[in-house]
Amino acid sequence: MNHNGYFSDFGGAFLPEILMATFDELTTAFKNAKADPNFWREYATLMSTYSCRPTPLTLAENLTRHFGGARIYVKREDLNHTGAHKANNVMGQGLLVKRMGKTRVIAETGAGQHGVATATMAARFGFDCTIYMGEVDVERQRPNVFWMEQLGAEVIPVKDGTRILKDAINEAFRDWVSNMDNTHYVLGTACGPHPFPEMVAWFQSIIGQEARAQVLEREGKLPRSIYACVGGGSNAMGIFSGFLDDATVELVGVEAGGRGLDTGAHASRLCSGDAAIGVAQGYKTYFLQDAEGQMKETHSIAAGLDYVGVSPILSHLKETGRARFAVATDREVVEAMRLTIRREGLIPALESAHAFVQAFKDAPNMAPDEVIIINQSGRGDKDIFTVADAFQDPGWREFIIKKAKQYHA
Amino acid sequence: MNHNGYFSDFGGAFLPEILMATFDELTTAFKNAKADPNFWREYATLMSTYSCRPTPLTLAENLTRHFGGARIYVKREDLNHTGAHKANNVMGQGLLVKRMGKTRVIAETGAGQHGVATATMAARFGFDCTIYMGEVDVERQRPNVFWMEQLGAEVIPVKDGTRILKDAINEAFRDWVSNMDNTHYVLGTACGPHPFPEMVAWFQSIIGQEARAQVLEREGKLPRSIYACVGGGSNAMGIFSGFLDDATVELVGVEAGGRGLDTGAHASRLCSGDAAIGVAQGYKTYFLQDAEGQMKETHSIAAGLDYVGVSPILSHLKETGRARFAVATDREVVEAMRLTIRREGLIPALESAHAFVQAFKDAPNMAPDEVIIINQSGRGDKDIFTVADAFQDPGWREFIIKKAKQYHA
Amino acid sequence: MLEDYLKDRRKEKDILLMTHIVAGYPNWDACFDLVDAMVDAGVDLMELQIPFSEPIADGPVILKANQDALERGVTVARCLEFGREVARRHDIPFLYMTYYNILYRHGVDAFVEDMAVSGIQGAIVPDLPPEEGDDYLRAMTRRGCNPIFIFSPTTPDERLRYLSSFAQGFVYCVARKGVTGMDTRFTEELSTYLARCRQATELPLALGFGVKDKQDVDYLKGKADIAVIGTQTLRLVDTQGVAAVGNFIRGLR
Amino acid sequence: MLEDYLKDRRKEKDILLMTHIVAGYPNWDACFDLVDAMVDAGVDLMELQIPFSEPIADGPVILKANQDALERGVTVARCLEFGREVARRHDIPFLYMTYYNILYRHGVDAFVEDMAVSGIQGAIVPDLPPEEGDDYLRAMTRRGCNPIFIFSPTTPDERLRYLSSFAQGFVYCVARKGVTGMDTRFTEELSTYLARCRQATELPLALGFGVKDKQDVDYLKGKADIAVIGTQTLRLVDTQGVAAVGNFIRGLR
């Protein structure tokens, strides 16, 4: 990173003037925290007593045998409290909020995962909490809305724009510019204005630090490749961080190919011609936008990948060639998920399953003494409504119809 | 335990002759495994690489402050892979099955939790898998059925008897007596004929071993009391095991009080006059039964506690006075769950919430330098259908009705 | 003595027949009719099953009969009355078949006392192996009732001998793995098994689980002493009514 | 020069008025009518907002207008044409207001070139602080267009001075935290803030966010040079139509 949070030509802080002071405060708080070894210690302790860190590195023996190539390891972020890597970022920001003396947090959420994580953190730290969520996502992710509300958060459905993640982010910013005195905006991924990308990546780097130590202990050597799905890019940056300086380790980010790159119904910012560099939501990166700079609609089976922008740090890693990027279509994702459930008893989130798709494509072409790691960013049982639909399960449909009848009576 | 798996006058092995040889084989395999330090090491390694052991011991600071008494710790079995302590037992038995060279597992399930855990284990070990589940439970726990099926298990709804857990157990035995050559019955709790109670308690003792070490490290002393919910008794025995020899540590088991002990609609075997000693499902213990020995219907908001029998080891601990038992009503459970979610960001399973109820009753009467541990046996997000109903959430109802309409179209 | 009675009867017949009913199913009148019809058709002894809510060793047909009887309010007390009555009316031996909790809750001594007083000659308790049966065995011996034990194809020779050391009256040989009411294949394997059983005891051998027609019964002649007709008559009652049972039994031998 | 124009006009009037419209909303004809009516009612300068899909600093009313315009196919090219046309027709200064991505995707130089050629005198780009605005500032200076910067109540004095070192034409003072279209309380606090702004720059001060009626405008006299009427006219258009706007503006001063 150079001045002002740039990575290559990506990043920056394109902020309304009203937020400048707030970002200065945040940047300072973050810098101090980063410089203070006690802070990371406090963070690591919190994550090991409240969540389940270090999360395990699981050898997927059956999948390894099935593909007959590289030894496949899975980093188990699904075992975090609240079920995804989102907890890492959120608890870290929670500690910062405490340091800054603020009493209220707000967040955007797409899949609902980051919303649940933030609401959980707020309950734990005793903060007030408001979650912005696109109306479309509120509808497809009701279970998460239910838990956020139980956790004491106010969930506000965003009815503007495309009514999904990006619109929730805009709305959260609108709240923030009104309430920054007591409020911190817990951005959920390694996007947004500086220092968010760097800060979120830093909290998430706990994944990569652990994974590196674990794979060295288990295999006595570094992996050949690391796979992570890429929504905003926080889980990818989290695991990549541990291996950035290991030049031999290939970093592979997998975006949502949706119904296929040629259909336009996808969320691939780094692999498709539908994206271009631009500036929105306070930062500069690849966005899915039209020639005039208006953001496009995106599509993914995984709500958490359904986003127009991408971490500027990942754009930078693409630019420099340090990371490779690929896409996985909805259909491939469902297949990879099925296989992983059946063979290993692991239920990756639909988001995470994108990483499995590319790993499964590559593994057979690798030697049996090579090692790869897939970051299982979250667990899939939160996605039951989507997964049951994707799998077209008739028993599930019947159950829901019956349940609805009970409610009518 | 004395000969033949008796604890005081409870336990034994009341088996059809056809199963005798199978139990001999199992008892021998278990004995050898127990005597072989490598076995436990293999087990602990599996649990730390596939599940997330050791699970954390979380200090519930906010609840401690709220009640103003003992320091409240929560043992986080909810962070296990598949979301409950059931994973411990199941993975342990999986290793035994491998040792015995069998290729198929069967299990009963009530809440579905043990079924999902068994199906997961079977996927991981490559075993065929059949799960028996009472028809009533199939209906109220559909999400778990969906996952079991995705994991490759055949789920057989049991339409006999009261169509809940006990009937599923009977049906599993009926399968077993037909297929014991290649099949192991993975009993889900510390009940059933010898050696199951001892064996399941042994695998679950990993909870107590960890908890004891953790609390000593954190507090430098033993806790005053340990709280666990009691269905069959496996999570209770699991955590109690670590403290059995510490005479000062009070062990508290909490049963399902359902709609109240005086209504008959409950599942309290150790605290209610509706239970008596008897023999069923292959072992001797307190059962909810009528004067002639016919088993009664049971009720609990928590499917996993909705069972007529109870671990013979717990009956023994009651008999000897080593453990104290209490009940929590459905209503108290919902309140305790709400409070825990709101204050700590923890979502206990409805089963586990029973333990919280009694802990919350006792904590205010203890000194601030005393310490208690609640065993959070599982996570509650699996229970969303039940919890949303118990909380009477209108948003959830609307969502389900809308969803059902989609399926009709 | 039951053993002597059976051995005597075997001198007259190639094979004896034991039938089974669930007490109170489908109703009490039908039960009396059933017993009359069976005795009239020449069965040599009968099992009266006292329903239990958890009949772990029984298959779907008998399980359903147990549940149905309980739902219609059949009590243990009424079953014991029924046993007393049929034993009074007919001079073939009757046995109780039930699960241990029924005895345990009633009081094992009281239960056996009632059996003895009523002239019920023995009992089959499939979930009570001798290891768990001290009280039961003591009471049965004291009152001269026959504890019937079960051999199974998975039972090793040594244990067959161990079981036969407690058995009285006859031994109930289970034809195969599984529960009641499944198909059994009457093959060479079965006769090897029966030969093993024969080696282990002097008592008459009954073979049960899956005997359903004359062909099966014929196959057993010379290999076992008693053919047990369990589920098959229940099925007949369910589908064709009580009246069909007499002819069915007469056709078996 | 814009600054001179404004200072001259201020000699004649207590306070100047700047109004705002979203280009293409509610439709092009209405936009032309709106500009005519506003100029006719005596506004001193106007913001033409080029719609953007992510108008992060705007409140619900303007946000909705942005989206509505885009949904009906309003393009940047058409907005630039519109700017050229109104600047040609009327001799008050016009400014573009939009988000940086619109300039960035168009090409900053080309965008500014177009402005200059069209006679658009300046631009307000609320998500482009000077730190990120090198290209923009260079182009604006080269073509003599005025980059309007924003002061906010949270901006420290030092930064006010820093901002004013880049600002030209006038400075846009945001009345309060929050987005456009919310209520502002016109109190002592506001005038203290405006005094701070005044300290930091020689340029005329415009005050925006929440100015909605004559009372607000009167309050600003002597404290600011320009009152910005944004959301309030849009609301009027939405509820009473374009025709109501002229009288509303005339009544403000």
Ligand SMILES: Cc1ncc(COP(=O)(O)O)c(C=O)c1O
């Ligand atoms: C499980 C899971 N994985 C991945 C993502 C994508 O986010 P990111 O790219 O920031 O890791 C999400 C977002 O909600 C998620 O829930």
Ligand SMILES: Cc1ncc(COP(=O)(O)O)c(C=O)c1O
């Ligand atoms: C989360 C959870 N806790 C507790 C139980 C009760 O079982 P046990 O008493 O064996 O721990 C269950 C059973 O399904 C369960 O799912």
